[in-house]
Amino acid sequence: MKTSIGIKNENLAKVAEVLVKVLADEFVLYTKTRKAHWNVEGQDFYNKHLFFEAQYQQLDGIVDDMAERIRTLGHYAPATLREYLELTHLSEHHLETNDSLTYIKELLSDHESILIHLRENINNFASEFHDAGTSDYITGLMETHEKMAWMLRSHLK
Template sequence: MITRIGIKPEHLSGVAHSLGKIMADEFVLYTKTLKAHWCVTGPDFHSKHLFFESQYGQMEEIVDDVAERIRSLGHFPPATLKEFLSLTHLTEQSREKNDATGHIKELLADHESILIHLRENIDGYVTAFHDAGTSDYITGLMEKHEKMAWMLRAHLE
């Protein structure tokens, strides 16, 4: 069925493709946050285990929201690990230690990378695709990542 929401089909396709890349980033970060929850070690294990659980819960909601945004535009989101890894600009490689500080540094770098990517592309949703709704949606997504990044950063200060 054709989605008739005042945006040309080719623009809807462009937005959906862009959001698919964002969703891939979100899913990779969600997986890395799960890894931190499962694999963290050290004397602060319990508190960091709970902290990472809170963060992966937030990431799970973000992944679902992005997928539903894509569906609301009449397209299907990427939904396989192969697709996510081909679309993401993040790496699934661990660059830090398996302790809380190592996980926090890596997750913080990924949140900041996503924030930069979102900021660099937010205006295009309005100018290139004539989709102020997705631009607004991306603003809200940035705010979520800013808060999560702040929480991670606070552990390093």
């Protein structure tokens, strides 16, 4: 059934095209954060194990919300690893060590990259595509990533 929410179909398609890439980024970041949770080693293991767990749980909610936003707009959310790797702008680096600082730097870089990508697109949602709902949603998502990045960055002081 056609989605009729006051936004032209071509604009819905353009918004969904951006959002599927964001979803891929979020899923890759979620996976990398899970990897940090599972594989971190060192004297601070337990604290960082719990810290990474809290972050991947938050990202899990973001992934679900993003997929549901895409579906709300009448489009299908990608849901395979192949699709995510084709759509993401993040990389899957193989880290040389499993210490917390290495993971933190890598994850912080990814959060900052996502933030830049979100900022580059946020105005288009409202002004070009006439989708204030997605613009508002992305604003909240940026705030979440800003806080998550701050938490990671604070470990580097």
